Amino acid sequence: MRTRRSATLVFGCALVAVIVILAVASLVWLPYDPADTSGGRLASPGLPHLLGTDKLGRDLLTRLMVGARVALAVGIGSVLVGAALGVTSGLAAGFTTRWLDDTVAALLDILIAFPTLLVAMLVVAVRAASIGTVALAIGLAMSAVVARLTRVLVKRVLALDFITAARTAGTSWPRVVIGHVLPNIWPTLLVNLALQLGLAVLAEASLSYLGLGPPPPAASWGRMLQEAQATALTAPLGAIAPGVLLVVLVVGVNLVADGLRDVADPTRRRIR
Amino acid sequence: MIGYLARRSAFLLLSLFLAAAVLFLLLRLLPGDPANALLSLGATPDQIAAARHQIGTDRPLPEQFAAWLGSLATLDLGRSFVSTAPVGPEIAARLVVTVPLTVLSFTLAVVVAVPLGYLAARRSNTWFGALLGALSQLGVAVPVFWIGLLLITVFALRLRILPAGGFPRDDWADPGRALTSLALPVVTVGLVMSASLIRYVRSATLDVLGSDYLRTFRALGSSFTGAMWRHGLRNAAVPVVSVLGIELATTFLGAVVVESVFALPGLGTLLVKGIAEHDYPVIQGVLFVSTFAVLLIGFAADLIQRIIDPRLRHNLSVEAR
Numbered sequence: 121m122r123t124r125r126s127a128t129l130v131f132g133c134a135l136v137a138v139i140v141i142l143a144v145a146s147l148v149w150l151p152y153d154p155a156d157t158s159g160g161r162l163a164s165p166g167l168p169h170l171l172g173t174d175k176l177g178r179d180l181l182t183r184l185m186v187g188a189r190v191a192l193a194v195g196i197g198s199v200l201v202g203a204a205l206g207v208t209s210g211l212a213a214g215f216t217t218r219w220l221d222d223t224v225a226a227l228l229d230i231l232i233a234f235p236t237l238l239v240a241m242l243v244v245a246v247r248a249a250s251i252g253t254v255a256l257a258i259g260l261a262m263s264a265v266v267a268r269l270t271r272v273l274v275k276r277v278l279a280l281d282f283i284t285a286a287r288t289a290g291t292s293w294p295r296v297v298i299g300h301v302l303p304n305i306w307p308t309l310l311v312n313l314a315l316q317l318g319l320a321v322l323a324e325a326s327l328s329y330l331g332l333g334p335p336p337p338a339a340s341w342g343r344m345l346q347e348a349q350a351t352a353l354t355a356p357l358g359a360i361a362p363g364v365l366l367v368v369l370v371v372g373v374n375l376v377a378d379g380l381r382d383v384a385d386p387t388r389r390r391i392r
Numbered sequence: 393m394i395g396y397l398a399r400r401s402a403f404l405l406l407s408l409f410l411a412a413a414v415l416f417l418l419l420r421l422l423p424g425d426p427a428n429a430l431l432s433l434g435a436t437p438d439q440i441a442a443a444r445h446q447i448g449t450d451r452p453l454p455e456q457f458a459a460w461l462g463s464l465a466t467l468d469l470g471r472s473f474v475s476t477a478p479v480g481p482e483i484a485a486r487l488v489v490t491v492p493l494t495v496l497s498f499t500l501a502v503v504v505a506v507p508l509g510y511l512a513a514r515r516s517n518t519w520f521g522a523l524l525g526a527l528s529q530l531g532v533a534v535p536v537f538w539i540g541l542l543l544i545t546v547f548a549l550r551l552r553i554l555p556a557g558g559f560p561r562d563d564w565a566d567p568g569r570a571l572t573s574l575a576l577p578v579v580t581v582g583l584v585m586s587a588s589l590i591r592y593v594r595s596a597t598l599d600v601l602g603s604d605y606l607r608t609f610r611a612l613g614s615s616f617t618g619a620m621w622r623h624g625l626r627n628a629a630v631p632v633v634s635v636l637g638i639e640l641a642t643t644f645l646g647a648v649v650v651e652s653v654f655a656l657p658g659l660g661t662l663l664v665k666g667i668a669e670h671d672y673p674v675i676q677g678v679l680f681v682s683t684f685a686v687l688l689i690g691f692a693a694d695l696i697q698r699i700i701d702p703r704l705r706h707n708l709s710v711e712a713r
Contacts, residue, residue, distance in 0.1 A: 230407045234414070235645045235686060238663075238679055242418055245667040245675055322535050326649050329537045330664050345538055349653075352545040359545065363538040370533035 129379025135372025139365065143192050146185035154178065154186045154339055162355045174344070174358050175351050183339035184361055190340045191369060194255045194324040199317045201259025202266050207309065209263070210270025211297065214278065225271065231264035237323055244332045251334045254327060258320045269312055273305040307384030314377035318370040325366055341366050396698065404691050411683045412464060415676060416457050420449075447473070447672070469677035474669050479677040483659065487681075488563050490647055490658035492570075493577055498643045500582030501589055502636070508586070509593025513601060516594075524590065531587020536646045540580040540653035547576060557655035577654045581646045585639060592635045596628040603627070630701045637693025641686040648682070 151170065152159070159173035166172075171180040213224040236258070243257035277283065278301070286296055327333045328342030336343075341362035348358035435443075444450040448459065463470065469479040512524040548556035554576050564570045600606060601624075609619040648660030655661070659678055666674030698704045 226403075226406075227410065230410045230687075231414070234411065234683055235641065237645055237649070238682055239418075241663065241667060242415075242675065242679060245670070246419065318533065322533075325535050326537060329535075330649065330652055332664070332667060342535070342537075345541060349541050349544070352541060353549045356545070359541055363535070363542075366535055366538070367530065367533050371530060374529065374533060 126379065126383075128375050129383065132372050132375025132377075132379055135368050136376060137372075139188050139192065139369045139372070142185050142188040142365075146182075146189050150182050150185060152179040152182045154182050155337060156182075162351060162358075164355075165357060171361060172355060172357055174347060174355075180358055180361065183344060184341075184365060186339040187341040187344060187362060188365065188369075190251060190334055190338050191321050191324060191366070193251055194258065194334070195317050195321040195369075195373075197252070197255030198258035198262065198320040198324075199313050201256055202262035202316060202320075203309075203313055205260070205263035206266025207270050210267040211274055211301070213267065213271045214274030215293070221271075225268075228264050228268045228271070232268060234261070234264070236261040236319070237326060240323055240327060241330075241332060244327060249327075249332055249335055251338060254324055254333055257327075258323045261323075262316050262320065266309075266312065266316065270305065270309065273308055274301055277301050277304045307380075311377050311381045311384060314373055314380060318373040318377070321366065321370055321373070393698075397695075400691060400694060404687060407687050408684060409461075411687065412461060412680065413457070415679055415683070416460060419672060419676060420453060420456070464680070469680070470673035472666075472674050473671045474674075479673050482662065482674075483677055483681055486657060486659045486662050489559055489574075489656050490644075490651070490660065493574055493581070493647045493651070493656070493658060494640070494644045496574060496578045497581035497585060497647060498640050500578060501585035501639065501643065504582065505586040505589035506593055509590040510597050512590060512594040513597035516598065525594075528587045528590040528594075531584060532591070534584060534587075536581060536584045537649055537653045539584055540577065540650050543576050543580055544653070557653070559656050573654075573656070577647070577650050577656060580653070581643055581650050584646060585643050588642075589635070589639055593628075593632055596631045597624075599631075600624045600628045626700060630697060633697050633700065634693060637689050640689045640693075644682070644685060644689075 156179065157177040159169050159177040159179055161173070161175055161177050163169050163173040163177070165180075169179050169181070171184070173179055174183070209224075213221055213228075216224070239261035240254070240257040243260060244253060247253045247257075283296060283300060286300055291299070324333060324340065325342035325345075328340035329346045331343070331346070333340045333342055344362040345359060348355065348362070352359035441450070448456055451459075467480060469483065471478050472482070508524060512521050512528075515521040544556045547554045555573050556576075557573075559573050560566060560569045600620075605623055605627075606619050609623060610616065614622070647658065648663065650656075651658040651660035652664055659682065662674065663678040663682075665671075666678060
């Protein structure tokens, strides 16, 4: 049982590593300039273009590598934004007076009713789209979910006896947070943030597909799929490869989250 | 139950009010002037002031908000900056596509996911269960628009048996044609949605299968089917219904994206167009109606859950596991 569980983690890490390697390699070396249109329209896979070119003559492999960079940047960026906002406000809510806490809880429930993608679209609508804006938009949209989870976790830990003991012993609240609350909630938080990362990558792809993602020079998998839709029959690879990479990244991240959950929470291992 | 209904309705109204407030604030506080949508490059300060006056952004924020709430209460969503047509009727016309798309996709997802999720739980230790698990793991990671794109390529471009997109101009005048245009979009959204649903149905069924009450009932001489029918279904339904509410809302969003793939004249394509044209009344209107729909679905899911789970009605704690 134990070996199968860690296998999930290892397999997930391997999938994510494929994308990370593509992204890191793209920083050092690219087969072509991503904007170079000299390859000829829809060249078939082979040499000199390993995976062929798109309808504008741009090298597919190059754009896939740049797309990996964009997907990871937006995914990680939005999780950082979502975690910074969500964990802070969740912690704050968990510590305030009953009345204020109830208000925050109700407010969070309502904010969660706002669909992530729609909030992100709203933010992108008013700000010019860029990698930063898209990450900010998705992060903002996910922060309510993170805040609600943090609040619940904090409340659960605060009700435990060792917190009362620490307080009685004269430990200040900030020290309680750093020394007792955070260490007890971070495993669950981390698992959730990993799942959020997968959702963020999918949200970025959707935004880009709809034409609301990072603007043209940045190749995004979502935008590449949108551009390849019209030529999917003559040049199938262009309509398949970006989608496959997307799925590899999201499945990888989800498996890592599953694996982490089993490592972080041994009690769950018995169930299922 | 009446007291609960009153409390839950009050919460729904409060949520709607807050949703309106959040939408209003987000659109006003984010940088970017809505008046820009009405102006061309190099507009004079006078023109800018006139444009602001026309859309009312020169008034103080609380006044603008009150005006917006007032018009919302009378179901008036304002007029589009671009076409100057009223937004409300435009949205209503689009719902004729989006609502059937959502409902049909959701139905397909439930019809596929409930039996498969149940089977995945019953056969959790066989290759069949493992395969279903892997497929649903894959399904939750697949972007819905990509599935749409692949289905178009295969069924519309290669096999030429279904239209690649579009919707009849006369809407549902010819139900057969309307349904044919919705076939691929419905399969797209339905398949992707069923993937996550299978996982929930599977784990809810597993919980029931491993429960003490089911074992007791069996020990008292009941058949497996009898035990499942009398006790299992109802218990498994509780977590599934709460998830169904969320799933229905997600289906609605999936529909919004998929409409762009299939060039369907629905709410999603209206929103994308509104964003591209910086048409604030349209964006505001579509987002408000969408949020309203999501809140309403949550409301319905809560009520249904209360009806099937007596423990909720009597304020008894429901153990998660």
